[in-house]
Amino acid sequence: MPIEKRKIIPVWEAVRSVLDQTFELPTETIPLEESDNRYLAEDIKTTHDVPPFDRSPYDGFAIRAEDTNGASKQAPVILNVIDSIGAGHVSEKTVQEGEAVRLMTGAAIPKGANAVIMLELVSERDSVHIEIRRTVLPGDNISEQGEDTEQGTQILKKGSKIHPGAVALLATFGYERVKVMKKPVVGILATGTELLDVGEELVPGKIRNSNAYMIASQIKKIGGEPHILGKLPDDFEQTYTGIVSALERCDVLITTGGVSVGDFDHLPAIYKKMGAKLLFNKIAMRPGSVTSAADYKGKLLFGLSGNPSACFVGCELFVRPYLLNALNADKVHLGVLKTELQEDFLKPNPFTRFVRSRVEWRGSAPFSVPVGLDKSGSVSSLAEANALIVLPGGTRGWEKGSEVTTLLLDGEGSVWPWDLAEKSKL
């Protein structure tokens, strides 16, 4: 099979063409306890006022403010304590003239009372009489129903990822079950005759299929449900049949080859035979220039390189935003940060490079150290990288100390990290 002529496009054009594809995910309703890291399928509103009733912010006594008119050290007012209530209880009594109810923080204000005086400002004469030596105003020390937030206020947005704070809000407002987006099912097919299963003994000429497991882990982290669908040998018919049948079992399909070159020779022809609409099959980036994507009847196929670095980067740059878009997230791309480059990259490259690196901080100043540039690092960089340095392609190199755009592998993500890149003709 001859290698087809490929049209090369910039990274952000490839990203945009992926985001232009629509992809509808169903929703499902699940128990709150299982909702961590899922994406909300609807806006969440408060189901009651906060506080839900007039309550006391302190331990103290609920009183009628008017009973303290004129009270002073010289002329204290004596009130009868008619009840004592803890949080969670409601007094059945009504506070009448000359009466008070003792209450704990969070307890509801009893009927008849219109103010609270704090415990430490009161003298307890005996078990049923208190002495007040100051004037209290109506409303003093009462947290009024709804004063924090009214019922019906939106507190979480559709597409939010559920984290511990969101769980607290959902519990507070009685969301025992939560409507979330179903996880997109992502099929993963590894191609390459040289691939062994993870459990197989190494034999001459072969290597183990690590990319499929790596992609599965990336997909889980993004919020999808990976299905490793096995391996295909380097054979056109078997690869074609494997891809078509895999597509029936997933929402999105990712293929990855075994080594760096040659694995993708079949893909353009397979896309053509399937009648899939090609989005791109060559990108001005290193690693991963042979990354491809095609739309087959509304399902996207990603052809990631078999080179582990290229495969990793392709999944983060293209598959991530596609899946997060379907999950209604608003920050679908990797987070972005300017960092100080800690190595020289003096040799210019016409393609934009993505360099696996570690971002760290000196106080508030972030710097990025490329990992895995030496040979042994090509293995360990997989363990250590927490970011990708973006080195725009062109006629210049990059010196140690340069400020470079850096994409963060962990954390919140960004709305569109490519603006700076586009402006600088990345």
Added chain:
Amino acid sequence: MPIEKRKIIPVWEAVRSVLDQTFELPTETIPLEESDNRYLAEDIKTTHDVPPFDRSPYDGFAIRAEDTNGASKQAPVILNVIDSIGAGHVSEKTVQEGEAVRLMTGAAIPKGANAVIMLELVSERDSVHIEIRRTVLPGDNISEQGEDTEQGTQILKKGSKIHPGAVALLATFGYERVKVMKKPVVGILATGTELLDVGEELVPGKIRNSNAYMIASQIKKIGGEPHILGKLPDDFEQTYTGIVSALERCDVLITTGGVSVGDFDHLPAIYKKMGAKLLFNKIAMRPGSVTSAADYKGKLLFGLSGNPSACFVGCELFVRPYLLNALNADKVHLGVLKTELQEDFLKPNPFTRFVRSRVEWRGSAPFSVPVGLDKSGSVSSLAEANALIVLPGGTRGWEKGSEVTTLLLDGEGSVWPWDLAEKSKL
């Protein structure tokens, strides 16, 4: 029950006293596909050389370098192509004088060959003859077995959290199953007569139990296995019995109250009755000054405040490092960063404050915006915060623009974030 006199200690002393406790977790061996976010129970070493055999980094021809001696445009050398192999295959032939084997990237170098010449530097005369017009040196274009990494090299450390890159390494080296630390079982007990279950209708005087669900979500994120063990009313005997019986079912126990004050009056007396060794029961921090911890027969009990903010902060500052320490992680505390404060906090406070906030970046400069300072924010801050600003206690306030220590709720964590704090007498 009278409130006992409590001895107040600085935050980092409380953290240190927690880390001084030992806590042995068992290990378990699980399938690689289920190992995401788990903590390795052993160092991981390469099980073979990388590359595992001498291989070609390019598409080309394996040759004997000596056959090209003196080759030039004027005097090309002609070689017989005796075999053609793809990645994953091994040639059964031995390259003899005047012979070559065509191979694809990643293919093993056949016997007899000692160099590779790239496809594009060769003229193919016919299907079995190539013409070479330059001298090739022995070793040219051969990736030698073990040149990247030798067998037995450590690539992942005990205590590492398993992420996609680590999964790729484990797959590459045949770790079909992975030895990880068992998840610590964390019991969660909510105390407070005012608490309703999440599914219950709101009734006057009561609020729903949101802290238990929030803590469960935090524990999962940290790497533990939360068990919500129900609610206890504000009653000494019932709370005592509930705690003792809960401790039998978990490695660590967290209690949390329902509202801000009063909930913890029982705890010191309960610790005493149990014969638990108190680590601390008052900390110079806001919120959460009444946070306590005690050691009962080698199991730690954390008494977190019932105030949602205090409960959240207490779990992140004290429970997190205790669990991660048991999981052998090396960065057991929240990540730390200096940021520019975006609000005035002019009123001094003798206690160290932890202010829920959002960290964002302008280019490479991080700034932090407190969330939830207004009343309505007390609800929404749970949704929006991604960090805690640390405002050291003392006699001064903090102005907008100050550089402040900030703890990050997401990402990698830190080894010990309190150094700066200690130096600045936080």
